[in-house]
Amino acid sequence: MADRLVHLAGQAPASVGLSSSPGGGDEVRLLGHGESFAAWLLEAGGQRVVVRIARRPVVELPRPMREEFHGLSLVPAGIGPQALVLEESPDNPLGAPYMVVSFVRGRVLPPGQWTPALVRAHAQQMARLHAQRFDRCGELTTPEEERRETVDIAGQFAAGLEWWSDNHPGVMNEPDVTRLARDVGAYLREAQKTFDRLASFVLIHGDLLLPNILVYDDTTVRYIDWEWSEIGDPAQDLAYLGGQITVDPWHLPMTRAQTRDLIEVYLAASEHWAATGTVDEVLIRRDAWEIYERFLTSLHHRSLLAGRPDLTEQERSMYTNVATHVTRELGRRLG
Template sequence: MIVNPQRGEPVTASDEAPGLRRDADDPGLAVVLEDMARQGSLTGAPAPAITASRLGAGESYTAWLLRPADQGAGAHVLRLPRRPAAQMPRPMAEEYAALQRVPADLGSSAVAMEPSADNPLASPYIVTTYVPGRPLSRGDWYPGLVPALAELIARFHRAVDEDAPPQGPLPTATHEAEALLSWWGESHPGTLADPRARPLLEPWRRALAACDEAFEGQRAHRLIHGDVVLPNLVLGPDGRLRLIDLEWSGPGDRAKDLALVGGAITGGPWYAPIDGEQVRALVEDYARLSATLGAMPEDAGRLARRREAWELLDRLDNLLYCLSRATEEEGRRYARWADELAAGLARVVSSCAP
């Protein structure tokens, strides 16, 4: 399993368009979507008369907001791929299957899917419910969000579990680390040789090896979100947190969904500065709420150790990702984020140095 969670393979200019007959970022697409809805040829349109506007873009998709023209309730989001299917990190159909299991009160849920380009839009696409509110940023974080986040993740895990038996055994932290390094070594070898990354690798490996025992005997949960970073947490007008973007969802470790939102290692727009006391509260609240909801019991101590491992895995992965993009047009921003991540990793793994 390659970790490479929320950022994915960098998209180059030559990757974005080939194989797609529709430019996902074309400003003129708003008129196309509105015309299609009026003609009844846009699958998942909330009404025949809509207004369409661009919500934003990630590595793999551009999101378009579809609102009923009469401003009635029931807006939807159309997600259009930015790259060919062969270059997507995960098949669209798998994400859609996950979205079908998510209750609308917890976040994005399935509305419709066009799995091929054989449709009037000339591209595959997914339509989901719209989650009103705004994505969290680093400045939004405060300790009072800890219980709300613990409850959201516990309810999400329980809702998609459907009393299914556990999946296969979890790989150890060491196994995940070597898979991650192997992928970057083959795909972007220069990142591992960068002076911001190279000195970290051995103490990072040792820190992860110390967490291996917490993975032993654990089995994967049927479905985790896989990318619970700040931009994927929406704070609604009702004050509740909800999840969006299930591109990286699938069977996995429940502890991973507790690790990606933040902790001691931060950098860029993805992570909140969450201190040790808040981390402990997040893990303990999650374990308690999961048990209350009837989920498979989880020892809080082992859960905390695995969360620690996933923080280390994710942050090095993201450091390497930022290094891989540091020469692009927006390279200064990625270089700055790489500096922040490297400094945080160095602080955390320094105790493992000989």
């Protein structure tokens, strides 16, 4: 793939977000890969861009690439990358759909290196991200008049369970999953009335786990991988950082007092704190998103254990431990 990128950059630099062709000393290297995309750094003529190449057919991606691309066009400067090029067809020299975004400096910090000052900086950066308000919520490319009037977390959860039952019935039929799904559903239905009072919505990142937060110069944070961005509830972005149900290296362990402090700093920095809700209301919604995300992610880990015989022993052990840990902690939280 590196050779293909170099060739494409040389023949058609604009197709990978460059203003000129690469020269001597320029670099192409793999930054990393997830389940949907591989990210390549392309440095040429003093320019640095990231080419995110799909690792699966477009129809199998969790979200359309154009959703993320459109979302990046709405992100205020200094928060995430700029969207440069979108190629949704596999009929190109790279042989796969791809997206080009500007390079964002920084590194992912493990939970143990997060300081209180960094958490505060993150809360303030989220408030900047959420500054623009919308009357309706939903996918970014959906016309505003067709978006929803409320965030229906209970309904989203029920739809998610239906998808899992249709596509991974073995996972859903595991006794502890069946029991926990019932308890999580009841919890979210009780929390729904607080969601119904949310007066307006924001552009959310939708997946602000620690690996998607880059830190530069101690307290400067930037956000990458906007695959799950949409118009939604700001409390969702607050929830995914961490809390009391955490898995290393994705979440930051936080006490109840630290979680409340995060919300207070966020609301103090927000231009729309009144529309977002009181500290207690945001806390209720944040808790609901934490439980929602942890449970559905645990189903994903269980599905990997059931459907991926190619997993290494290390991977199998990790996913087993994660599923067991999250199931136990959710049981304690909801018991």
